[in-house]
Amino acid sequence: MTYAYDPEIAPWLSMLPSGPVTDFQELRTRCEEAVRGGLPSYEPDIAVIKRDVTVPGSHGSPDVTIRAYAPAEPDGLLPGLLFIHGGGFIMGSVEQFDATATRIAAEVGAVVVSVEYRLAPEDPFPAGLEDCYAALAWTAKSASELGIDPDRLGIAGESAGGGLAAAVALLARDRSGPALCFQYLGVPELDDRLQTPSMRAYDDVPLWNSRATQVSWDCYLGDGRRGTADVSAYAAPARADDLTGLPPAFITACQYDPFRDEDIDYAKRLAQADVPTELVLYPGVLHGGLIPESAVGKRVLAEMLSALRRGLGA
Numbered sequence: 001m002t003y004a005y006d007p008e009i010a011p012w013l014s015m016l017p018s019g020p021v022t023d024f025q026e027l028r029t030r031c032e033e034a035v036r037g038g039l040p041s042y043e044p045d046i047a048v049i050k051r052d053v054t055v056p057g058s059h060g061s062p063d064v065t066i067r068a069y070a071p072a073e074p075d076g077l078l079p080g081l082l083f084i085h086g087g088g089f090i091m092g093s094v095e096q097f098d099a100t101a102t103r104i105a106a107e108v109g110a111v112v113v114s115v116e117y118r119l120a121p122e123d124p125f126p127a128g129l130e131d132c133y134a135a136l137a138w139t140a141k142s143a144s145e146l147g148i149d150p151d152r153l154g155i156a157g158e159s160a161g162g163g164l165a166a167a168v169a170l171l172a173r174d175r176s177g178p179a180l181c182f183q184y185l186g187v188p189e190l191d192d193r194l195q196t197p198s199m200r201a202y203d204d205v206p207l208w209n210s211r212a213t214q215v216s217w218d219c220y221l222g223d224g225r226r227g228t229a230d231v232s233a234y235a236a237p238a239r240a241d242d243l244t245g246l247p248p249a250f251i252t253a254c255q256y257d258p259f260r261d262e263d264i265d266y267a268k269r270l271a272q273a274d275v276p277t278e279l280v281l282y283p284g285v286l287h288g289g290l291i292p293e294s295a296v297g298k299r300v301l302a303e304m305l306s307a308l309r310r311g312l313g314a
Contacts, residue, residue, distance in 0.1 A: 159288065
């Protein structure tokens, strides 16, 4: 099909992975090649201290590695943010998203905890989710040591990380876990049923399409489980019947992203559940806004930082 892409991203389209994928190894290879040598660089205007810490896993799970980021000279207690990287549940790392976490710490003025959760298919659901929840529990317990105001603890994620962030918010509510003041869900992966109009339509767009999404969910849930009745809402938050009592949310969606409609629907259902919710739909672009140098890419970044400042009271 022909799409009305934002003109600024058109020159990049031929350089992006495209076409059908058959298995997770191919998907990993394509996406890793796309980011190899092209990781965003960022030099903060203030000193940011980083340290890697191993924290206890939850419910007998293995220990979890996190990287904590904090302004070197904080002015009192700071808001805290658990950050969950993207990668379709099967790839991505703390290191790959180091620039994003550093930027949030520097420009929002927050303590950021980025979690190295286990990846599928080697470790399917609920492994990654439990790792993220363990990181949240440790962050809340260690708030004083980290210099975090416990009343200003939020969560954020992008793509599959956004889906995991939504799931952690549900889990924290249902387990009477750490209180969250905010959730930032950037183009989140939320629904394994793959029946929305955008999911059915965008099987041929570059970078991330509905075929890649099928591989992603099959890895995360296990073969044959995608779309069946027994998939947990903690795996696919779009399945949650009750969204009341969740923290205020900021959700982004992109026009030519197969996740577009599930993201819009989740924002709508949060608002219907009386959860304060903002939704931004970016026109003409692929999953995540993609090109940082474009006007839309710059807008995605600026609005993320602005939303985090508001949501965390920074």
